[in-house]
Amino acid sequence: MADAHWRYADPRQQHQHQQQQQQQMLPPSVGAPNAAAPGQQQPLKRPRPADYSADVHCGHEMPGYYPREEERAGYAAVRETQALNASYERFLRTGQIQSYGAGPAGGSIRPAPGANAGYQPDDRPVVAAGGMDGRSAGFAGGISEPPLPPDASNTLFIEGIPTDCERREVSHIFRPFVGFQEVRLVTKDPRHPGGDPIVLCFVDFANAAQATIAMEALQGYKFDEHDRSSPHLRLQYARFMGPRGQSGPGGGGGRVRR
């Protein structure tokens, strides 16, 4: 608890000698050696002997560790997202929503105390989907949902993201929406030579209804609200859904028809 907190506290604390000791004991980022991202591994200064793998464990294990660029807040987002996924899967099975999104409880959403828990601002999603599924549950509010378009997908394709925008910034925009799972940024070369590179973005939601709510809420969203020439977002359903999407082949997401 406290030892997870001291890392992020401001540097005016008086235990610096302790920090230095601990930092020497913990290697910088030996999270999960076999899960390293392709472009991410640090250059090895010298090849390790074969018996290296036996004693790498240093008590620094992190369930669900993502070796990408998420640091600090990213951790919390990922962990929280996974907790939300778990909640939602429970909802799918039981048909009951338990303190999902808004609401005071959140006890079941909190990650178990461990690595860096206990350091989270209250950033749980507040923009909730009325009827989660459109089918069965979700009539609690008495508001009927419009049917989803036939090409609805739980992945959104977002254009118009400024090229200097980082993944974290995009996550800030989409994270308040219930069902948010992940943001993926893709940089494309411009069609015209000399043009600006293009940033495409894919955002996953737990289901298509939640994706639709976010899509309509953020359609035309301006990045710089006081700049009239600021780029604005255009959101569509993503065309192809791979295994990450919920409606693969045979899942009802066939050809686009209207």
Added chain:
DNA sequence: AGCACA
């Protein structure tokens, strides 16, 4: 306009 990840 431009649709990737596994």
